[in-house]
Amino acid sequence: MSAETYRYSDTLTIESGVSGQRLDRFLQDHFQKTDLKFSRSKCTQLIEQGFVSVNGLPSKSSYKLKTGDQILLTVPHPEANELKALELEIPILYEDEHCLVVHKPAGLVVHPAAGHAQDTLVNAILGKIEGLKIGFNEKRPGIVHRLDKDTSGILVVAKTERALESLGHQFKEKSVHRIYYALVYGTPIKAQGRIQTHLERHPVHRKKFHSGSKGKIAITHYQTLKSSRGISLIQCKLETGRTHQIRVHMSEMECPIVGDPIYSTSRRLKPLSSELIDCIRSMKGIGLHARELGFHHPITNEFLLFKENWPENLTPLVSLLGFKDV
Numbered sequence: 466m467s468a469e470t471y472r473y474s475d476t477l478t479i480e481s482g483v484s485g486q487r488l489d490r491f492l493q494d495h496f497q498k499t500d501l502k503f504s505r506s507k508c509t510q511l512i513e514q515g516f517v518s519v520n521g522l523p524s525k526s527s528y529k530l531k532t533g534d535q536i537l538l539t540v541p542h543p544e545a546n547e548l549k550a551l552e553l554e555i556p557i558l559y560e561d562e563h564c565l566v567v568h569k570p571a572g573l574v575v576h577p578a579a580g581h582a583q584d585t586l587v588n589a590i591l592g593k594i595e596g597l598k599i600g601f602n603e604k605r606p607g608i609v610h611r612l613d614k615d616t617s618g619i620l621v622v623a624k625t626e627r628a629l630e631s632l633g634h635q636f637k638e639k640s641v642h643r644i645y646y647a648l649v650y651g652t653p654i655k656a657q658g659r660i661q662t663h664l665e666r667h668p669v670h671r672k673k674f675h676s677g678s679k680g681k682i683a684i685t686h687y688q689t690l691k692s693s694r695g696i697s698l699i700q701c702k703l704e705t706g707r708t709h710q711i712r713v714h715m716s717e718m719e720c721p722i723v724g725d726p727i728y729s730t731s732r733r734l735k736p737l738s739s740e741l742i743d744c745i746r747s748m749k750g751i752g753l754h755a756r757e758l759g760f761h762h763p764i765t766n767e768f769l770l771f772k773e774n775w776p777e778n779l780t781p782l783v784s785l786l787g788f789k790d791v
Contacts, residue, residue: 473501473540481532488512488519489526492538501540504630516540548606551588558619558771563628563764565590565607566771569620571750571778575611590622610636610706615724617776618645618755623763631763636706642759642770643703645711648752648782649720650733652697657688660714664707673727674709676717683707685714693786695737696723711753723752723782744785749778 483491492508503511509526511517518537519528553573559566567586569575574585587605594607607622609632623629635641665680667673674680684704691698697720701711712728715721721729724745734742759770775783783789 471539472542473499473538475538477536477538479530479532479534479536484530484532486530487526488517488524488528488530488536491530491536492517495538502626504626506630506633507626511538511540548588548591549583550592551584552592553589555586555589555593557593558773559769563623563625563762564632565594565622565624566758566769567620567622568773568776569612569616569618569755570776571615571617574614575620576605576608586620594624609633610641612755613709613712613751613753615726615750616753616755617750617778619758619771619773620755621758621760625763628763632760635760639704640761642757643706643755644757645701645703646754646756646775647699647701647711647715648723648779648786648788649697649699649715650695650723650729651720652692653687653689653699653718653720658686660685660687660718662714662717664710664713674707674713676713681705681707683710683714685711687714690791691786691788693788694741696741696786698786698788698791712751724748725751725753741782741785744782748782752779752782754779 477495489505489508489512492511493503493505496503496508512524512526515523516539517524520535521537555570556568557565558568567590569586573589576585576587587608590607607624607629609621609623609629612618612620621632623632661682661684662676663678663680664674664683665677667675676683682705686702686704688700689697690700699715699720703710709728712722712725716725716728721733723729734745737745754776755773757770757772759768761768775789780789
């Protein structure tokens, strides 16, 4: 193929000064001298997707370079962005040229998935940030982490490659501060504790996750803040951020989250008053709210901490229970 087929193409010969260096590190240093400025993770993507060869053969990120190696490097053009901007009002808590912090409402999917092609938070963000394109073959521009559709709360979005790399690293290293408030049925036997399990997809119910022996490690620190009328307010601090982590950990503690259609059942409503039952049945989403998010700014390294009060969909229930000012 001609060079025009690619966004970027080059052939590099390894000199003795970089012999022994990892391939991904070498490529990152190389791109810093170009207009692309790719992060190390993007270089890894290039390698894994077959756009980098060493001496005519596919390679790995960890490959140690040798003097005289021939590196064929190609970068594909970005995929045509088929995502459409959506005019949807999303509360913005913070914004600069590097990142955006928003309050995601319950009922909104974070990024396009089956059944939600153009009605997601990503589409809403594209309506606010014209031409947001981060990376190549990128289906989820700027998305660093996610919240379940029925969970409300704070979420940070990257606006640049550098911000995406920094924020992604912070989540990977578990240095991000994340506090959730969970409304659960019943009261935990222990008022506070640390839950550590391995989460994996349920073998029968494919929409569910459960604790097993082969999944990814999941750690939740919890504390019971208040209990009233058969429902408790639990503060959950995440050490890891697995899919459905809090929902699984609370349900396996016999205190499923209020309104959760996957991990709870209607029988949990029976002991409650008719007033609470009516409130829960009319509630949008589930009783889980990402209340606090703290991270180091990707450029200045300043620690930023955001807190968001109860959303509109949970306020009636919280008020009935007397939890509003907790």
